[in-house]
Structure formats: structure tokens, C-alpha cells
Amino acid sequence: MTGIRLRGMTWDHPRGYDPLVACSALYRDRHGVEITWEKRSLQDFESFPVEELARRYDLIVIDHPHAGQVAREGCLHPLDQPDFSAERRAMLASSVGLSYRSYVFDGRLWALPLDAATQVQAWRPDFLGSPAETWAEVIALARAGKVVLPLRAPHSLMCVMTLAANLGWQPGGNGEDFIPHAVGEAAVEQLAELSGHLDERCFSLDPIAALDLMADSDELACCPLVYGYVSYAHAGFRPHRLAFADIPCLGSSGPLGSVLGGTGLAVSARSEQHEEAVKFAYWVTSGDVQRGPYTAAGGQPGHGAAWLDAAVDQAANGFYSQTRATLEGAMLRPRHDGYMAFQDGAARLIAEGLLAKTPARRIVEEVNHLAHAASARQGR
Structure with missing residues (x-):
């Protein structure tokens, strides 16, 4: 030695x-x-x-x-x-x-x-014949009570970013706004529609908790946006083996824009x-x-x-x-000094807004306001 x-x-x-x-x-x-x-x-x-x-x-x-x-x-x-x-x-x-x-x-x-x-899709092959390919399929599964989604900070923001990027948005492309209003509202509206069909405990779940819940469930069949965990794809790791697939698409360009x-x-x-x-x-x-x-x-x-x-x-x-x-095709998050505090604050705003059924426009405005304040503090 x-x-x-x-x-x-x-x-x-x-x-x-x-x-x-x-x-x-x-x-x-x-x-x-x-x-x-x-x-x-x-x-x-x-x-x-x-x-x-x-x-x-x-x-x-x-x-x-x-x-x-x-x-x-x-x-x-x-x-x-x-x-x-x-x-x-x-x-x-x-x-x-x-x-x-x-x-x-x-x-x-x-x-x-x-x-x-990156954020991918987890699914139960013993419940579904194939993974969801579109966001509309995810909504349909959620209406049937078969979807779980981790929305604890920072993952509510990660979901909004992935959906927006799948529609063509890239961070930093709209002046000081973190996210353009139109694409931001579209992403938040889709997430709001989905969350309305989910168990409220999703707002306290991180990816590990969501995957554990899904792997032990007799009902949950799809987690559409979750950071991939290969452990759950191995036989014997949990009571039920999970499969993983590309993200279900909201846009028309394939599985692009997942948050790395x-x-x-x-x-x-x-x-x-x-x-x-x-x-x-x-x-x-x-x-x-x-x-x-x-x-x-x-x-x-x-x-x-x-x-x-x-x-x-x-x-x-x-x-x-x-x-x-x-x-x-994953997207790189901002990494500037001060981003981590913004990420946590924005995720909490989104989660609280979804729970309170706040209009999507207002949620996006609050996130952008937070980004402006963070930028001012950093002198950018």
C-alpha cells in the first residue's frame, strides 16, 4: 500500500x-x-x-x-x-x-x-404494449390513472424546459426572458393538463421516489419525463422491471430537447x-x-x-x-453563476402554480421575473 x-x-x-x-x-x-x-x-x-x-x-x-x-x-x-x-x-x-x-x-x-x-420515459412492459410516442398518448394514460411524474423541485422546471425545448425553444434565445411567453405558456399548459390527472403526491416526488413507486405498483404504467436510471432496467432490482424509451413528443421534430x-x-x-x-x-x-x-x-x-x-x-x-x-438530442441547461438558485426558485413557482391552477401566462411571467431579478443581482 x-x-x-x-x-x-x-x-x-x-x-x-x-x-x-x-x-x-x-x-x-x-x-x-x-x-x-x-x-x-x-x-x-x-x-x-x-x-x-x-x-x-x-x-x-x-x-x-x-x-x-x-x-x-x-x-x-x-x-x-x-x-x-x-x-x-x-x-x-x-x-x-x-x-x-x-x-x-x-x-x-x-x-x-x-x-x-437525461429526461427519458420509463414504462411497464407488463402493462403496456409499447411506450408512449406522443404527449397526447401520455394524457390519455393519465386520465386512466396510469401515469406518475416527479414534480418536486427542480423537476417541475425540468419538465417545462423539456416540453418547451421539444417545441423548439433554446435557453437564452429571447433577451433577458428565461423563456418566451408563447412557448412557455404552451409547455406549462400541457404540464398543467397532465398534472390535473395525477396524484398530488407527485409534487413531493423526485425521480428515485417516482421510479420506486412505479416499480412497486399494480397500476402505474408510464413516467413520461424522468431522469433515466439504469438500475430499474436490471432484473431483480425492484419487484417489477422497468423499461426505458425516448421521450414522448409534444413537437414534431422527434425526441429533441430533453434537459441533460x-x-x-x-x-x-x-x-x-x-x-x-x-x-x-x-x-x-x-x-x-x-x-x-x-x-x-x-x-x-x-x-x-x-x-x-x-x-x-x-x-x-x-x-x-x-x-x-x-x-x-438533449439540451444543455444554463450554467452561469447564480443559475442554481434560480433553478430552485423557478421550480417552486411552477409547482405552486400548478397546484393552485394559476393561469399558464402568469406562471411564465413569474418565472421570467425571477430570471430578470437573478440577472440583475449577478450584474449581467
Whole structure:
């Protein structure tokens, strides 16, 4: 053993924790570096300040919208060192959609794509003959009481963004408005129509809770917009195996515009062992490890070599091949400093508006007002 010990922080789900523990054990056996992992809730993962985590951990699994904030704070060690240029070129060439690019901000690379995901569709093949292809089909299933949808912050906003983008919207294309009124209203109206047929507890569900509920249900057959979790596609993970598919379309351009998710592996700028942490980060995100021990331990890879591996796809019941088009057409969220606070506030406005049956126009106006206020505070 080298005596080198690293501490890592990930998120609390087998997909986020188990593969890192398994790969760290393999890395210890090969390189003598001991890595211990702790985990935090999905809600903390989506909102907890990275700067605070960087004080205590060497390796941190992050969400890419934090990029602007971490760039300003300088709490992460940039990962674009010349020593790993060949590895970066290979990652970029094999990036699944915008997964690699999502961690590049202000010309620096702040994390490596560890796990690739976007909003896709989950469905029960024992209840349905095929997944929904259109939003109208989703509404019909909801009227029959067969739909669940996670609407806890930030996912109410993610749903509005995906629906709007599927209609052709792109963030930042309308001056200071976060979202143009016409397309924003259309998206909110569609989400409002759907939510009117859903159990109100959907407003307290995150993706993990929604998928757990669906996998244990005798009625729920479709979750139309949910961040893909390959764990539920594996036999035996939950009482009922879920299948995954491209998002059902509201627009006419296919499964485009889903809001990109996934995770990146970052290194703390405060780590006394940052060189060793960087080496591990590049190793665990490499193609061979991602399609080998990482996926074997239940991971959802961020490297395209694993997404295109037939054996990996077969073990996951077609999860990768059936959602790849949606991931390749996924949209990158804003990542500027201050976006995370806006994301949380806007999601809460949307959820509260849907529950109160507030007109779509007013909800969109409130979201845009919040965006203007956030922009003013940041001096943009």
C-alpha cells in the first residue's frame, strides 16, 4: 500500500454509490490508493454548495449546472492538464451528446463525465404494449390513472424546459426572458393538463421516489419525463422491471430537447492529494473501466464506448439503445453563476402554480421575473 487515502462524496442511490465503491476497491488492489466514499441525498446533490464539499473531500460527484459557481469560487481543480490530453480527446470523441461539454466552463474542464443521463420515459412492459410516442398518448394514460411524474423541485422546471425545448425553444434565445411567453405558456399548459390527472403526491416526488413507486405498483404504467436510471432496467432490482424509451413528443421534430442531467467527477482544489485524485478520476471515467467494472457494479456510464457496447445494453434490457436518441438530442441547461438558485426558485413557482391552477401566462411571467431579478443581482 502507498499510504495514500482519498475521501469521496457521491449521491445516495446504488447507481451513484455502488460502482464507485467497486471500482475504488479494484484501483486499490492495482495502485495501492485507498478511497472511501460517502453519500448524500439526491436533493442535496442537486442543490448543496460544492464549495462546502470541497473543504472536506478530495473527489466530488457534481451536477453540471454548478459549473459557473465553481469556476468563480475556484473550489475545484481544473482537469484539463496537458498530461491527460490524449484521454480528453478520446472522451470528447466518445461523448454521449453534450455530456463532456457540460463540464467545460470559461474555457476550463471542471469535471469528467462519470454518468450520462437525461429526461427519458420509463414504462411497464407488463402493462403496456409499447411506450408512449406522443404527449397526447401520455394524457390519455393519465386520465386512466396510469401515469406518475416527479414534480418536486427542480423537476417541475425540468419538465417545462423539456416540453418547451421539444417545441423548439433554446435557453437564452429571447433577451433577458428565461423563456418566451408563447412557448412557455404552451409547455406549462400541457404540464398543467397532465398534472390535473395525477396524484398530488407527485409534487413531493423526485425521480428515485417516482421510479420506486412505479416499480412497486399494480397500476402505474408510464413516467413520461424522468431522469433515466439504469438500475430499474436490471432484473431483480425492484419487484417489477422497468423499461426505458425516448421521450414522448409534444413537437414534431422527434425526441429533441430533453434537459441533460448526469454526473461528473470533480477534484477539490483543496485536496492535498489532488494529483492522485486526478489519476483516479481519469481512470474511472475511461472507456474500458466504464464498460467493464463500472457497469458491472450497476453504474450508468458517461463514456460512449459503454453506451455502444452490445453486452452492456443487453444486460440493461435495451436501456442504452432505446434512450440514446433522446440523450444525443438533449439540451444543455444554463450554467452561469447564480443559475442554481434560480433553478430552485423557478421550480417552486411552477409547482405552486400548478397546484393552485394559476393561469399558464402568469406562471411564465413569474418565472421570467425571477430570471430578470437573478440577472440583475449577478450584474449581467
